[in-house]
Amino acid sequence: MNNYILFDEPQARIALLPLTFTRPVSEIRIGIQTITEKWEDFLQTKISFATEDYLQQKYPITLSTDNIFINGAICPTLNLVKEIINLPPGSSLYYQNDLLAFRAAAYTPEADFETVIQFDDVPFLVKEVTDIxxxxxxxxxxxxxxxxxxxxxxxxxxxxxxxxxxxxxxxxxxxxxxxxxxxxxxxxxxxxxxxxxxxxxxxxxxxxxxxxxxxxxxxxxxxxxxxxxxxxxxxxxxxxxxxxxxxxxxxxxxxxxxxxxxxxxxxxxxxxxxxxxxxxxxxxxxxxxxxxxxxxxxxxxxxxxxxxxxxxxxxxxxxxxxxxxxxxxxxxxxxxxxxxxxxxxxxxxxxxxxxxxxxxxxxxxxxxxxxxxxxxxxxxxxxxxxxxxxx
The missing domain is CATH 2.160.10.10 (Hexapeptide repeat proteins)
Incomplete structure (x- = not known):
């Protein structure tokens, strides 16, 4: 089974302050559930977090030798989930300039990935506090x-x-x-x-x-x-x-x-x-x-x-x-x-x-x-x- 980690995209995290002072981006509630809960429902597994150091003890990260990192500002859809769970090792998924997900052994969002895949659908990302x-x-x-x-x-x-x-x-x-x-x-x-x-x-x-x-x-x-x-x-x-x-x-x-x-x-x-x-x-x-x-x-x-x-x-x-x-x-x-x-x-x-x-x-x-x-x-x-x- 894949190991999934929700990460804080730095610009989104700052734009979502003060709400993200105390939580990772994916712990924002929008709709009925938090973004974390939505992903756990879709993937049917528990998810960990790559977030600020001072939040990491409350919201720990669980790393394996092979991880799929997902942008914590994205609300999942069936098509997006299918694309992410099938990401090849060493690849990344983008929508235009937005990094949606990548598969790697370590948290390296700025790495040059061997394979860069463009997602066709328009994803919904919570980028501003008013988006909520x-x-x-x-x-x-x-x-x-x-x-x-x-x-x-x-x-x-x-x-x-x-x-x-x-x-x-x-x-x-x-x-x-x-x-x-x-x-x-x-x-x-x-x-x-x-x-x-x-x-x-x-x-x-x-x-x-x-x-x-x-x-x-x-x-x-x-x-x-x-x-x-x-x-x-x-x-x-x-x-x-x-x-x-x-x-x-x-x-x-x-x-x-x-x-x-x-x-x-x-x-x-x-x-x-x-x-x-x-x-x-x-x-x-x-x-x-x-x-x-x-x-x-x-x-x-x-x-x-x-x-x-x-x-x-x-x-x-x-x-x-x-x-x-x-x-x-x-x-x-x-x-x-x-x-x-x-x-x-x-x-x-x-x-x-x-x-x-x-x-x-x-x-x-x-x-x-x-x-x-x-x-x-x-x-x-x-x-x-x-x-x-x-x-």
Whole structure:
């Protein structure tokens, strides 16, 4: 059996910050699953990672004498998988200038390969943070078709729940739905194992809620939205992805946004996803360390892992929040908040790791997990990277 390794393409990894500060590129969730989970489903085997040194202990690499390395930004398709599993030794697979995969004894993405093969189909690579919400709906549809193929949904037995286009609604074992509205006329709705949809919730597909997550009373889940595992979500959410283990439990609008793990939104927090003058959005760019123009009109908030905000927080259109930020105060927040920042619009100061780790331990314990030395070392490295460089 082939040994498969997902690697971080350097430009994509930087473009996907702050989400990739704490994970390999392939651990990004888009659609129902992470990219890693998609590949493991297609290949029917466990996959390891070639990523940054400080992440490698949590996400280890398993090398053999013969390995197939796959670009971790690619979402798999049947044709791509067939091409990759049949790669000859010492060969590489490209789409135009994008390296998709190569087969070698060691991780050598810049090597001159004996055989260079061009892939004919147009692959989908997650190259920008905005790609995650822009393509989330189409990825929900693709994941839904694969995950539910030749399977039977659990029945919706609650007599007060309304559902439309039932064949496009799939309910996993242990899910609990009461007095909700599920409309799959424009795309599928996937409800994961042990998920809970509470009274008065309104859901429009494409939509996915993963294992043991909750849509709170009266929650309004609009299309192209994914709620990762172990989350609690309420209010209004539109075209957004929450990776997992995060809470937005109260009223407030989240739109065209991507939220990492271990995050929390205070009550009545809102983000803008459209500028008042309808102009194109500028986003902070970690490669150039400045704001760069995009061609997008709708863009909300990108929030790195472990970041939290107080009640009534307001995020402007196209805001980037780093890892482990504690955000408070009235008024619109800055459009870029570096990792390990504590404060609000008037002043930010450094969030000391000792305090940050105390919070992280408590949050992990609430989920029955342990904040161990490996997690601490990753966050400490991110803290060091966030400190201003001496001129």
């Amino acid at each position: 919400f822009l393509h989330n709906g189409s990825q929900i549809k693709e994941d839904f078709a694969r995950i539910t193929a030749n399977r039977t949904s659990q029945p919706i037995t609650d007599r007060f729940t309304a559902f439309y286009n039932e064949p496009q609604i799939f309910v996993e074992e242990g899910a609990d739905i009461k007095n909700a509205s599920l409309n799959a006329e424009n795309g599928p709705i996937y409800i994961g194992k042990g998920a809970k949809i509470m009274e008065g919730a309104k859901i429009q597909g494409p939509f996915a809620i993963c294992e043991n997550s909750v849509v709170n009373l009266g929650g309004k889940m609009r299309p192209n939205t994914t709620i990762g595992p172990f989350c609690k979500v309420g209010g209004e959410v539109s075209n957004s992805v929450i990776f997992g283990n995060s809470n937005k439990g109260h009223e407030g609008f989240m739109g065209n946004s991507v939220i990492g793990e271990w995050c929390n939104w205070g009550a009545d927090t809102n983000n803008s996803n459209l500028k008042n003058d309808y102009s194109k959005v500028e986003l902070w760019n970690y490669a150039t360390n400045r704001y760069e123009k995009t061609e997008l009109q709708f863009t909300g908030l990108i929030m790195g892992d472990h970041s939290k905000c107080g009640i009534n927080t307001m995020f402007n259109t196209g805001t980037i929040v780093g890892v482990n930020c504690n955000i408070i105060g009235a008024g619109f927040q800055p459009k870029h908040i570096p990792s390990f920042s504590w404060g609000g619009p008037e002043e930010f100061r450094s969030y000391h790791p000792r305090k940050a780790f105390q919070v992280a331990r408590a949050v992990f314990e609430r989920r029955g997990q342990v904040f161990d030395a490996v997690e601490e070392a990753i966050l400490l490295k991110i803290f060091e990277m966030a400190q201003p460089k001496n001129s």
